[in-house]
Amino acid sequence: MASTSTKFSTLPPKDKAAILSITGLAVLVRLYKIWQPSSVVFDEVHFGGFASKYIKGRYFMDVHPPLAKLLITLAGYLAGYDGNFDFKDIGKDYIEDGVPYVAMRLLPATLGVLVIPLSFLTLKAYGCTSLTASLGALLVLFENALTTQSRFILLDSPLVFFTALTAYAWSNFQNQPAFQSSWYWYLFLTGLSLGATVSVKWVGLFTIAWVGVTTISGLWQLLGDLAVTPKQYAKHFFWRAVFLIVVPIIFYMLMFGIHFICLVNPGDGDGFMSSEFQATFNNKKMADTPADVAFGSHITIRHWNTQGGYLHSHDHLYPGGSKQQQVTLYPHKDDNNLWLVENSTEVEVEARALPPVYLKDGDVIKLQHVKTYRRLHSHDLRPPVTEADWQNEVSAYGYKGFAGDANDNFRIEILESKSKPGKAQEYVRAIETKFRLIHTITGCALFSHKVKLPSWAFEQQEVTCSKQGTLPNSIWYIEYNEHPTLPADAEKINYPKVGFFKKFAELQKVMWETNAGLIAAHNWDSRPEAWPYLRRGINFWIKDQRQVYLIGNVFVWWLSTAGLVIYVLFKIMTIIRWQRGYNDYSLPSVQAFNGKVGTNVVAWALHYFPFYLMKRQLFLHHYLPALYFAILAVVVAWDLFCKNVLRQKAITTVATIGLLAIAVYIFVTLSPLAYGEPWTKDECENARLMKHWDFECNTFPTDMSSYDASTIANVSSVNGSIVGERSTASSFQSPEDLSGEEAPPRDEL
Known part of the structure; x- marks a missing residue:
C-alpha cells in the first residue's frame, strides 16, 4: 500500500490554501x-x-x-x-x-x-x-x-x-x-x-x-x-x-x-469518599487513636456504606414525630459527632474514672451525646422522611443527670466477615471492627441511607432504626477513640495508607454511582429519539x-x-x-x-x-x-x-x-x-x-x-x-448539575 498521509506538510498548495482559509x-x-x-x-x-x-x-x-x-x-x-x-x-x-x-x-x-x-x-x-x-x-x-x-x-x-x-x-x-x-x-x-x-x-x-x-x-x-x-x-x-x-x-x-496531586486539601467532595481516602488530605490526616474501645470512651462512629459521614446530633428538634433532638449523618468532623459509651446497667457510674473495661460482641450499651447529654434513642414512631412501617425514628433523648430508659439500649453485634481477622472479631477495636447496633426493645438496627432530611435538619442524611434494612446500610465502625485511663503504651491504630491505585479505583466507582444517580427530570432535558x-x-x-x-x-x-x-x-x-x-x-x-x-x-x-x-x-x-x-x-x-x-x-x-x-x-x-x-x-x-x-x-x-x-x-x-455589559444577575438557574456535588450541610446554616 502506498502511504497517503494527510499531514498539512504533504498537502498540495491548493489544499493548503483551502485549509488556511477555512x-x-x-x-x-x-x-x-x-x-x-x-x-x-x-x-x-x-x-x-x-x-x-x-x-x-x-x-x-x-x-x-x-x-x-x-x-x-x-x-x-x-x-x-x-x-x-x-x-x-x-x-x-x-x-x-x-x-x-x-x-x-x-x-x-x-x-x-x-x-x-x-x-x-x-x-x-x-x-x-x-x-x-x-x-x-x-x-x-x-x-x-x-x-x-x-x-x-x-x-x-x-x-x-x-x-x-x-x-x-x-x-x-x-x-x-x-x-x-x-x-x-x-x-x-x-x-x-x-x-x-x-x-x-x-x-x-x-x-x-x-x-x-x-x-x-x-x-x-x-x-x-x-x-x-x-x-x-x-x-x-x-x-x-x-x-x-x-x-x-x-x-x-x-x-x-x-x-x-492538585487536590490535596479537604473540600466539598469529601463526603463522597471513604474515610481512608479522606485521610490522605491535608488537615484530615487522623492522628493515631487507641485501638481498644472501653466503657467510658469518647468515640466517633462512622457509617460504613453510604460514606455519608459520622453519627451526629445537634441541639435542634424534629418538627414532628417525637419532637426530640435530631440524630443525623454528617460528613465533616465536628464536636457534635462525639459520643460517650456507657454500660447500660451502670449509667450512674463514672466509667471514665475507672480502669477500662473493653467492649466485646454482645455488650449492651448506651451512647450519650457529649455536648447535649442526650442519649441515642429509638421508639415505635415513623421517621420524619422515610415513613415506612419497618423504619423507626432515631432521636437523642434525656438531659444531664437523667439515667435514661430502656429505649436507649443498643446491643453490639460484631460482623466477623467485615472485621479484620483476629481480636477485632471478638472485641470492638477502632477502625478494624465493623458492627451493627441492635435496639434491644424493638430489634431494629441503627441504619442510614442516601436520603436527605429537609432544611430544618440542614439537609443532612437521615438516620433511622430499621427492622428490614439491607446489611451494608446498618454497618458502623469507630474512627476516633479516647479514654483517660488507658495505659500510656496502649496500642494505637490508624487507617491503612491508601495508594494511587486504590484511590483511583474508588473514585471510578463513586463517579459511576453518582452519574447513574442523576435521574431527576429537568426543564431542559431531552431523550435520544428527539436528537436527530x-x-x-x-x-x-x-x-x-x-x-x-x-x-x-x-x-x-x-x-x-x-x-x-x-x-x-x-x-x-x-x-x-x-x-x-x-x-x-x-x-x-x-x-x-x-x-x-x-x-x-x-x-x-x-x-x-x-x-x-x-x-x-x-x-x-x-x-x-x-x-x-x-x-x-x-x-x-x-x-x-x-x-x-x-x-x-x-x-x-x-x-x-x-x-x-x-x-x-x-x-x-x-x-x-x-x-x-x-x-x-x-x-x-x-x-x-x-x-x-x-x-x-x-x-x-x-x-x-x-x-x-x-x-x-x-x-x-x-x-x-x-x-462589557453590566446588569443585575439573572435568576435563571443552572440547567444541568453534572458534578454530583452538594454544598456541605452545616448546623449553623
Missing part, C-alpha cells in the same frame, strides 16, 4: 465577541467552579474525568485567575471581580476552531475531493450547536476535538503501509487521542468502542489474507494492543494522578433582553440524518440484491460507499444508541460527537455521489455551493442565540423554524431602539478582563 474563517466565527456575555453562562457554574477548586487545592467530586477541567484551570491560572471567584450563579458578573474569563473560554473555543481543519484532513484521508472536504469542514463550522458549545467554559468542545483527532488519526492509520514509521505514528496518535477523549468524558468510551470494532474487523480481514504470515499477524495484533489499549489506559490514569431531528435545545442564559440558547443548524442536522437513512436503505437494497445473485460488492463505488461511509455510520451509531440505555438526565449536547460522525458520513456519501452520478465539475460545484449556502443562511438566522446578540421579538419568532423550538422570544424587545448604547456597544479590554 481555519481563518473558523477563528472569526468561533471567537466572534467571545467576551459576551460577560457573566456566568450555563454550566460555567460548575466547570469554572472546579477551576477555582483546583487552584485552591480543595477536593471536589465530579462525574467527569479531569482532563478538560485541568486544561481550563491551566488557561485561567496562566491568565492570572486566583481562584477566588466562585462561579456560583448563572448571570454572576465577571467584570467586577476581574476574572480572566475570556482566557478560560478561549481554551474550548480554540479547540473548537481546530476541529474544522481536522474535519478537512479527515475527509481528505477518506479520499474526498478538496471541494467536498471543504464542504464538510464548513458544515461543521456553521453548525450552531457546535459553535455555541465551544464559546463557553464547558467540556463538550474538548470532547468533540479529541473525538475528531481520533477520527483523523485512525483514518490516516488505515491508509499507511504496515510497520512503516507513519503507521506507528498514526496508531500511537490514535491511542493517545482515545485516552484524551475518555479523559474528558466517559462518552469517549463510545469512541474506543468504534475503534475497537473497526480494529477487530481489520484483524479478521488480515486473518483471511494468506499473504500475511503468522508472525506478521502476531505483530499486527501486538502493536494494536499496545497503542490502542495500553496507551489510552496509561494516559487516563495519568490524568487522575495529576488530579490527585432537533426537537428542542437548551436555555443557557437570559439577561439584558438577550439570550443564549443551544440549538443546532437544522439543515445540517436533517441533512446528516437523511444521509444516515440513505445509507441504511442502500445497505438493505444491496443485501437483497446480493441474495438474488447480483454482485454489487465487487463494484469499487459500492465498496467505497460501504466502507468509508459505513465506518462513520458505525461511529455515529456507537455514539448515539447507548444513550437509550441510560436513565440519567440527558441533554442535546450529548448528541454532538454523534453529530460529528453523521456529518462526515453524509459528506463522504456526497463526494461519492458527485464522482459517480453528477460527474461534471460545474454541476458538482454549483450543487455543493448550494448546500453550503443553505447551511450558512440557517446559521446566520439563528446566530443571535449563539452569540447572545441584540434581537427583536419579531426576528426571533421568524427564526423559529420548527414550532416546537422553545427559546423565549418574549425576552427580546419589539425594536432595536430598546437596547441602550452601553448594551449594544462593542466591549473593550481592561486589565486583562473584557469589559
